[in-house]
Amino acid sequence: MKGKVVFIGGGPGDPELLTIKAYNVIKAADIIIYAGSLVNKEILNCSKKSARIYNSASMDLREIIDLMEKETNNGLTVARVHTGDPSIYGAIGEQIRELKNRKISYEIIPGVSSLFATAAALEAELTLPEISQTVIITRPEGRTPKPDKEHISSLARHQATMCIFLGVHMIKDVVKDLLEYYPPHTPVGVVKKASWEDEFVVRGNLENIAQKIEKAGITKTALIVVGNILDPGDFKASKLYDADFTHEYRNAHKLK
Incomplete structure:
Protein backbone atom coordinates (compact mmCIF):
# COMPACT_ATOMS: atom_id res chain seq x y z
CA MET A 1 0.00 0.00 0.00
CA SER A 113 0.92 33.15 6.43
CA SER A 114 3.69 35.49 7.56
CA LEU A 115 1.52 38.17 5.93
CA PHE A 116 -1.10 37.78 8.64
CA ALA A 117 1.49 37.55 11.41
CA THR A 118 2.91 40.79 10.00
CA ALA A 119 -0.50 42.47 10.05
CA ALA A 120 -0.91 41.37 13.67
CA ALA A 121 2.51 42.79 14.57
CA LEU A 122 1.53 46.07 12.93
CA GLU A 123 -1.86 45.98 14.72
CA ALA A 124 -3.45 46.63 11.35
CA GLU A 125 -6.60 45.68 9.51
CA LEU A 126 -5.56 45.38 5.88
CA THR A 127 -9.02 46.25 4.53
CA LEU A 128 -10.46 49.32 6.23
CA PRO A 129 -13.72 50.77 4.87
CA GLU A 130 -13.13 53.56 2.34
CA ILE A 131 -9.38 53.40 2.97
CA SER A 132 -8.57 50.19 1.11
CA GLN A 133 -10.66 47.16 0.22
CA THR A 134 -7.96 45.48 -1.83
CA VAL A 135 -4.78 43.69 -0.78
CA ILE A 136 -2.06 43.18 -3.37
CA ILE A 137 0.43 40.41 -2.59
CA THR A 138 3.57 40.64 -4.67
CA ARG A 139 7.35 40.63 -4.75
CA PRO A 140 9.97 42.58 -6.69
CA GLU A 141 11.59 40.93 -9.64
CA GLY A 142 14.85 39.21 -8.78
CA ARG A 143 16.26 35.97 -10.10
CA THR A 144 12.64 34.84 -10.47
CA PRO A 145 11.12 36.83 -13.37
CA LYS A 146 7.68 38.43 -13.23
CA PRO A 147 5.09 39.18 -15.91
CA ASP A 148 5.56 42.75 -17.15
CA LYS A 149 2.09 43.82 -16.00
CA GLU A 150 2.95 42.81 -12.43
CA HIS A 151 5.82 45.25 -11.98
CA ILE A 152 5.53 47.00 -8.62
CA SER A 153 5.32 50.41 -10.31
CA SER A 154 2.31 49.17 -12.30
CA LEU A 155 0.59 47.68 -9.25
CA ALA A 156 1.20 50.92 -7.34
CA ARG A 157 -1.27 52.63 -9.66
CA HIS A 158 -4.10 51.18 -7.53
CA GLN A 159 -2.77 52.70 -4.28
CA ALA A 160 -4.30 49.71 -2.48
CA THR A 161 -2.77 47.94 0.52
CA MET A 162 0.37 46.32 -0.87
CA CYS A 163 2.19 43.47 0.87
CA ILE A 164 5.63 42.83 -0.55
CA PHE A 165 7.46 39.58 0.08
CA LEU A 166 11.14 38.92 -0.62
CA GLY A 167 12.00 42.56 -1.24
CA VAL A 168 13.55 44.05 1.88
CA HIS A 169 17.09 43.52 0.56
CA MET A 170 16.25 45.83 -2.34
CA ILE A 171 14.16 48.33 -0.38
CA LYS A 172 15.50 51.37 -2.27
CA ASP A 173 14.38 49.95 -5.62
CA VAL A 174 11.02 48.95 -4.13
CA VAL A 175 10.45 52.46 -2.78
CA LYS A 176 11.42 54.00 -6.13
CA ASP A 177 8.79 51.88 -7.88
CA LEU A 178 6.12 52.59 -5.28
CA LEU A 179 6.69 56.34 -5.57
CA GLU A 180 5.49 56.17 -9.16
CA TYR A 181 1.95 56.44 -7.75
CA TYR A 182 1.93 56.45 -3.94
CA PRO A 183 2.52 59.83 -2.25
CA PRO A 184 5.83 60.15 -0.36
CA HIS A 185 4.03 60.34 3.00
CA THR A 186 2.34 56.93 2.49
CA PRO A 187 2.88 54.83 5.64
CA VAL A 188 5.09 51.75 5.45
CA GLY A 189 5.60 48.98 7.99
CA VAL A 190 8.35 46.37 7.82
CA VAL A 191 8.31 43.33 10.09
CA LYS A 192 11.26 41.00 10.39
CA LYS A 193 10.52 37.44 11.55
CA ALA A 194 6.88 38.13 12.40
CA SER A 195 5.68 36.06 15.40
CA TRP A 196 9.18 34.82 16.29
CA GLU A 197 10.66 35.67 19.69
CA ASP A 198 13.05 38.12 18.00
CA GLU A 199 10.35 39.81 15.90
CA PHE A 200 11.38 43.34 14.91
CA VAL A 201 9.12 46.11 13.59
CA VAL A 202 10.14 49.24 11.69
CA ARG A 203 7.61 51.93 10.80
CA GLY A 204 8.01 54.89 8.53
CA ASN A 205 6.84 56.25 5.20
CA LEU A 206 8.06 56.10 1.63
CA GLU A 207 10.37 59.05 2.24
CA ASN A 208 12.33 57.50 5.10
CA ILE A 209 11.72 53.73 5.26
CA ALA A 210 14.77 52.81 3.15
CA GLN A 211 17.07 54.69 5.50
CA LYS A 212 15.42 53.15 8.55
CA ILE A 213 15.74 49.63 7.16
CA GLU A 214 19.38 50.20 6.25
CA LYS A 215 20.08 51.53 9.76
CA ALA A 216 18.34 48.49 11.30
CA GLY A 217 20.43 46.16 9.15
CA ILE A 218 17.44 44.17 7.88
CA THR A 219 18.27 42.27 4.70
CA LYS A 220 15.99 39.20 4.76
CA THR A 221 13.04 37.37 6.40
CA ALA A 222 10.98 40.54 6.46
CA LEU A 223 7.73 41.64 4.85
CA ILE A 224 6.86 45.14 3.66
CA VAL A 225 3.33 46.53 4.04
CA VAL A 226 2.42 49.77 2.28
CA GLY A 227 -0.77 51.78 2.53
CA ASN A 228 -2.92 54.22 4.45
CA ILE A 229 -4.45 51.40 6.50
CA LEU A 230 -1.30 51.66 8.66
CA ASP A 231 -2.19 55.21 9.72
CA PRO A 232 -5.76 55.85 8.64
CA GLY A 233 -6.71 58.57 11.08
CA ASP A 234 -10.47 58.72 11.48
CA PHE A 235 -12.38 56.28 9.27
CA LYS A 236 -15.93 55.05 8.88
CA ALA A 237 -16.92 51.84 10.65
CA SER A 238 -18.01 48.93 8.51
CA LYS A 239 -21.66 48.01 7.99
CA LEU A 240 -21.07 44.68 9.71
CA TYR A 241 -21.98 45.93 13.19
CA ASP A 242 -23.80 49.13 12.24
CA ALA A 243 -26.97 49.36 14.35
CA ASP A 244 -28.79 51.00 11.43
CA PHE A 245 -27.89 48.28 8.94
CA THR A 246 -30.13 45.28 8.35
CA HIS A 247 -28.76 41.97 7.20
CA GLU A 248 -29.69 38.28 7.31
CA TYR A 249 -28.94 37.90 11.03
CA ARG A 250 -30.02 41.25 12.46
CA ASN A 251 -32.67 43.91 11.94
CA ALA A 252 -31.70 47.56 12.09
CA HIS A 253 -32.69 49.49 15.17
CA LYS A 254 -35.83 51.50 14.44
CA LEU A 255 -35.63 55.22 15.08
CA LYS A 256 -38.04 56.35 17.76
Missing part, protein backbone atom coordinates in the same frame (compact mmCIF):
# COMPACT_ATOMS: atom_id res chain seq x y z
CA LYS A 2 1.44 3.34 -1.03
CA GLY A 3 1.90 6.21 1.38
CA LYS A 4 1.32 9.86 0.58
CA VAL A 5 2.86 13.31 0.79
CA VAL A 6 1.23 15.96 2.97
CA PHE A 7 2.17 19.56 2.25
CA ILE A 8 1.95 21.53 5.46
CA GLY A 9 1.83 25.25 6.14
CA GLY A 10 4.18 25.49 9.10
CA GLY A 11 3.06 29.00 10.01
CA PRO A 12 5.12 32.18 10.34
CA GLY A 13 7.38 31.06 13.18
CA ASP A 14 5.56 30.86 16.49
CA PRO A 15 5.03 27.12 17.13
CA GLU A 16 1.63 27.87 18.65
CA LEU A 17 0.45 29.17 15.27
CA LEU A 18 0.75 25.71 13.76
CA THR A 19 -2.73 24.37 12.97
CA ILE A 20 -4.03 21.37 14.89
CA LYS A 21 -4.34 19.40 11.67
CA ALA A 22 -0.73 20.13 10.73
CA TYR A 23 0.42 19.27 14.25
CA ASN A 24 -1.28 15.89 14.05
CA VAL A 25 0.35 15.07 10.71
CA ILE A 26 3.83 16.08 11.90
CA LYS A 27 3.29 14.05 15.06
CA ALA A 28 2.47 10.91 13.06
CA ALA A 29 4.72 11.36 10.01
CA ASP A 30 7.40 8.83 9.20
CA ILE A 31 9.43 11.25 7.08
CA ILE A 32 9.63 15.03 7.48
CA ILE A 33 11.12 17.31 4.83
CA TYR A 34 11.15 20.90 6.06
CA ALA A 35 12.31 24.19 4.57
CA GLY A 36 15.09 24.66 7.10
CA SER A 37 16.14 28.13 5.99
CA LEU A 38 12.72 29.53 6.96
CA VAL A 39 10.76 27.10 9.14
CA ASN A 40 11.17 27.31 12.90
CA LYS A 41 12.48 23.86 13.79
CA GLU A 42 10.62 24.02 17.12
CA ILE A 43 7.42 23.07 15.28
CA LEU A 44 8.99 19.67 14.67
CA ASN A 45 9.39 18.98 18.39
CA CYS A 46 6.16 16.99 18.33
CA SER A 47 7.52 14.49 15.79
CA LYS A 48 7.96 10.88 16.86
CA LYS A 49 11.46 9.65 17.74
CA SER A 50 11.56 7.28 14.78
CA ALA A 51 10.78 10.02 12.24
CA ARG A 52 13.55 10.81 9.79
CA ILE A 53 13.96 14.54 9.26
CA TYR A 54 15.49 16.17 6.17
CA ASN A 55 16.34 19.84 5.66
CA SER A 56 15.37 20.74 2.09
CA ALA A 57 17.60 23.84 2.09
CA SER A 58 20.45 21.66 0.82
CA MET A 59 18.32 19.63 -1.62
CA ASP A 60 17.23 20.29 -5.18
CA LEU A 61 13.79 19.49 -6.62
CA ARG A 62 14.77 16.11 -8.05
CA GLU A 63 16.30 15.00 -4.74
CA ILE A 64 13.15 16.00 -2.88
CA ILE A 65 10.81 14.22 -5.30
CA ASP A 66 12.99 11.12 -5.46
CA LEU A 67 12.90 10.91 -1.67
CA MET A 68 9.13 11.37 -1.62
CA GLU A 69 8.69 8.64 -4.23
CA LYS A 70 10.96 6.19 -2.43
CA GLU A 71 9.29 6.65 0.97
CA THR A 72 5.69 6.68 -0.27
CA ASN A 73 6.42 3.49 -2.23
CA ASN A 74 7.36 2.01 1.14
CA GLY A 75 3.91 2.94 2.44
CA LEU A 76 5.16 5.85 4.55
CA THR A 77 3.70 9.31 5.17
CA VAL A 78 5.92 12.20 4.14
CA ALA A 79 5.25 15.57 5.78
CA ARG A 80 6.54 18.35 3.52
CA VAL A 81 6.70 21.39 5.80
CA HIS A 82 6.79 24.85 4.25
CA THR A 83 6.90 28.21 5.97
CA GLY A 84 3.71 30.25 6.42
CA ASP A 85 1.06 29.08 4.01
CA PRO A 86 2.51 26.97 1.18
CA SER A 87 0.30 28.60 -1.47
CA ILE A 88 2.25 31.88 -1.28
CA TYR A 89 5.79 31.63 -2.68
CA GLY A 90 5.95 28.08 -1.36
CA ALA A 91 7.12 26.43 -4.59
CA ILE A 92 4.59 23.64 -4.13
CA GLY A 93 3.31 23.91 -7.70
CA GLU A 94 6.42 22.37 -9.20
CA GLN A 95 6.44 19.63 -6.56
CA ILE A 96 2.78 18.79 -7.16
CA ARG A 97 3.41 18.60 -10.91
CA GLU A 98 6.15 16.00 -10.33
CA LEU A 99 4.00 14.04 -7.88
CA LYS A 100 1.18 13.91 -10.42
CA ASN A 101 3.60 12.69 -13.09
CA ARG A 102 4.72 9.88 -10.78
CA LYS A 103 1.18 9.16 -9.55
CA ILE A 104 2.06 9.87 -5.91
CA SER A 105 -0.85 10.79 -3.64
CA TYR A 106 -0.73 14.10 -1.79
CA GLU A 107 -2.82 16.58 0.15
CA ILE A 108 -2.34 20.18 1.28
CA ILE A 109 -2.88 21.64 4.75
CA PRO A 110 -3.00 25.46 4.76
CA GLY A 111 -1.10 27.48 7.32
CA VAL A 112 -0.95 30.94 8.87
